[in-house]
Amino acid sequence: MNNNASTHNSQLTTHDESYNIELEVFQGPFDLLLELILRQEVDLFDVPIAAITDNYLKYLQRMKELNLEVTSEFLVLAATLIELKSIALLPVEDEEKAEGSYEEETRESLIGHLIDYKTFQNAADDLYVRGEMQSKMYPRDVQLPEELSVSAPDVLEGVRLIDLISLAHELMQPKPSFKIDTTHIYEYKVSIEEKIAEVKDRLKDRSRRTFRDLCGSAGSKIEKILIFLAILELFKRGEIAVSQARTFGEINIKLVNSEQ
Amino acid sequence: MLKGIIESLLFVSDEPLSVAKLQQVTGQGQTEIEVALEEIKVELADGERGIVLQEVAGGFRFFTNPKYSAYVEKLVLSSEFRRLTQAALETLAVIAYRQPITRVEVSNIRGVSVDSVLANLVAKGLVKEVGKDDAPGHPTLYGTSDIFLESFGLKDLGELPSLEEFSPDEETARKIQRHLQS
Amino acid sequence: MLKGIIESLLFVSDEPLSVAKLQQVTGQGQTEIEVALEEIKVELADGERGIVLQEVAGGFRFFTNPKYSAYVEKLVLSSEFRRLTQAALETLAVIAYRQPITRVEVSNIRGVSVDSVLANLVAKGLVKEVGKDDAPGHPTLYGTSDIFLESFGLKDLGELPSLEEFSPDEETARKIQRHLQS
Numbered sequence: 001m002n003n004n005a006s007t008h009n010s011q012l013t014t015h016d017e018s019y020n021i022e023l024e025v026f027q028g029p030f031d032l033l034l035e036l037i038l039r040q041e042v043d044l045f046d047v048p049i050a051a052i053t054d055n056y057l058k059y060l061q062r063m064k065e066l067n068l069e070v071t072s073e074f075l076v077l078a079a080t081l082i083e084l085k086s087i088a089l090l091p092v093e094d095e096e097k098a099e100g101s102y103e104e105e106t107r108e109s110l111i112g113h114l115i116d117y118k119t120f121q122n123a124a125d126d127l128y129v130r131g132e133m134q135s136k137m138y139p140r141d142v143q144l145p146e147e148l149s150v151s152a153p154d155v156l157e158g159v160r161l162i163d164l165i166s167l168a169h170e171l172m173q174p175k176p177s178f179k180i181d182t183t184h185i186y187e188y189k190v191s192i193e194e195k196i197a198e199v200k201d202r203l204k205d206r207s208r209r210t211f212r213d214l215c216g217s218a219g220s221k222i223e224k225i226l227i228f229l230a231i232l233e234l235f236k237r238g239e240i241a242v243s244q245a246r247t248f249g250e251i252n253i254k255l256v257n258s259e260q
Numbered sequence: 261m262l263k264g265i266i267e268s269l270l271f272v273s274d275e276p277l278s279v280a281k282l283q284q285v286t287g288q289g290q291t292e293i294e295v296a297l298e299e300i301k302v303e304l305a306d307g308e309r310g311i312v313l314q315e316v317a318g319g320f321r322f323f324t325n326p327k328y329s330a331y332v333e334k335l336v337l338s339s340e341f342r343r344l345t346q347a348a349l350e351t352l353a354v355i356a357y358r359q360p361i362t363r364v365e366v367s368n369i370r371g372v373s374v375d376s377v378l379a380n381l382v383a384k385g386l387v388k389e390v391g392k393d394d395a396p397g398h399p400t401l402y403g404t405s406d407i408f409l410e411s412f413g414l415k416d417l418g419e420l421p422s423l424e425e426f427s428p429d430e431e432t433a434r435k436i437q438r439h440l441q442s
Numbered sequence: 443m444l445k446g447i448i449e450s451l452l453f454v455s456d457e458p459l460s461v462a463k464l465q466q467v468t469g470q471g472q473t474e475i476e477v478a479l480e481e482i483k484v485e486l487a488d489g490e491r492g493i494v495l496q497e498v499a500g501g502f503r504f505f506t507n508p509k510y511s512a513y514v515e516k517l518v519l520s521s522e523f524r525r526l527t528q529a530a531l532e533t534l535a536v537i538a539y540r541q542p543i544t545r546v547e548v549s550n551i552r553g554v555s556v557d558s559v560l561a562n563l564v565a566k567g568l569v570k571e572v573g574k575d576d577a578p579g580h581p582t583l584y585g586t587s588d589i590f591l592e593s594f595g596l597k598d599l600g601e602l603p604s605l606e607e608f609s610p611d612e613e614t615a616r617k618i619q620r621h622l623q624s
Contacts, residue, residue, distance in 0.1 A: 027347050027350055028347075028370050028372035029372070071373070073372045084440075107441075111437055115427070115433060122427075123356075124352070126353075126426065127353055130414070131411055134411060134413040136326035137329070138329070138454050139322065141274055161596075167531060168536060168539045169605055171536055172539070172605065261490060265492065265513045268506035269514060269517050271506055272506055272514055273517065274565060277517075285513055285517045308445070324453055325450055328450040331467055332450055335455060335459075336561075383553055385554075
């Protein structure tokens with residue numbers, strides 16, 4: 001499975017580079033994801049979600065390099081994609097892949113959301129065409145002929161001078177800059193490599209730990225995902241052994257110690 | 261005669277005139293007004309005339325034929341077209357089709373925070389507060405304004421194409437499905 | 443086609459248009475313009491139409507047919523006609539205190555485009571062009587009119603209370619405060 005994924009990966013990477021999509025400011029994470037999906041004109045009915053995830057992350061990286069705004073929403077979607085990717089990397093029994101699984105639900109909801117979003121994007125295009133047409137049509141904003149404007153009701157009827165002054169005063173205040181306290185927002189700086197080291201440390205500390213135990217310390221969804229990926233990686237490298245006594249039971253993890 | 265009266269009223273008015281208003285000023289019945297308006301509209305609709313009659317925001321108003329906009333702009337101070345950003349258009353589309361709607365609901369559909377875009381649309385008068393939601397905290401509900409209808413040449417919201425017409429085509433939907441399969 | 447263009451120009455123009463001006467905007471010769479104007483005039487001259495074309499000092503201009511003046515007056519006198527919008531009031535307030543001021547400067551203060559609002563204030567006679575700025579492109583400078591002074595019972599602009607003296611009352615101050623905190 002792992003092999004499969006990486007094969008697709010490399011194919012997609014070469015292909016993608018030839019597209020050379022211009023980096024623009026995307027109207028949000030769905031916009032970016034849609035762009036990636038729809039520009040991938042290659043007919044691969046089994047393009048793994050991993051490929052989309054990789055591309056998406058690559059974009060975020062380039063957006064950051066170009067100092068484009070990467071808001072937290074982009075990162076949340078990235079986390080969701082990574083989550084789907086990591087689930088997809090696990091060997092799954094056929095019957096477990098049945099509908100209604102968590103993975104299935106997440107993916108269905110993401111697909112539904114993208115389709116909804118695309119619908120509104122199309123509606124926005126329609127509005128654009130209408131607005132453009134209307135902006136070419138000029139109404140008549142012309143003073144009334146004098147004989148009429150004399151008898152016309154006072155346009156300022158009911159407006160007091162004090163009202164006008166209040167308005168002027170308010171409008172001429174220096175614009176308050178709505179500063180948002182950003183001290184609680186920080187960049188997530190931990191890499192998978194660091195998590196791998198951390199997991200190893202904790203396993204050295206105590207030779208056997210459960211999966212639940214290892215993930216229990218995670219503060220955020222993305223951290224949990226990183227720990228999970230770290231465990232997968234360690235397992236692949238053969239550095240840890242994983243065992244599970246029964247279905248849905250605790251997953252025990254221990255270091256494969258070469259010295260022992 | 262009634263046609264002439266209505267023509268002169270539309271000519272001096274600086275806002276769309278509703279059928280009710282035209283009834284009130286002319287003392288004529290609804291049917292007569294509607295027939296006269298239709299006649300004026302048809303006469304002006306040959307595509308070559310300088311003026312067109314359009315129903316916007318619940319009333320009728322004369323506009324210049326869009327075909328001649330280049331000349332009109334040469335004469336009057338060319339209004340730098342208030343081109344809306346893609347973000348503003350998307351937000352406006354969501355509000356137009358889902359109103360009344362809260363800020364958070366718009367954010368959820370667009371996948372990003374819409375605070376500043378929404379504030380800008382309110383400042384431009386295209387979107388307005390229309391009430392409070394019953395949900396906890398009673399968030400403000402937003403809807404589109406008459407200025408919105410006028411700016412996009414719409415008689416009323418019913419003139420907007422149904423949202424179903426904008427569903428992504430089959431190929432797009434298939435692509436989305438396919439690419440998110442693991 | 444030329445007839446249509448001229449119709450649209452006459453429709454939006456605030457003043458009589460001379461043949462020379464029409465030549466300049468359309469790029470057509472004097473004879474072509476004159477022929478087109480004559481055609482428009484004849485078409486509108488059947489006595490029943492709402493709009494008539496007249497040659498007045500300085501050029502040609504559309505007027506409402508005098509036959510229907512009673513109806514036009516009734517419309518103009520109806521109370522809700524010509525009421526100022528909030529956007530118009532704000533624009534007026536800025537111009538009153540910052541005149542002479544360009545359109546772009548007003549936009550900057552209000553944070554939105556003011557094109558149509560400004561045209562409307564000029565049309566209502568509250569604001570007028572008072573000169574050209576020295577800046578590149580020599581944008582038009584706007585100021586308030588005598589009608590504006592009269593409406594507020596002011597002898598001259600010097601009688602406008604100074605803005606500095608004016609500080610918001612407690613409630614307004616509290617509102618702003620609350621705004622900043624939320």
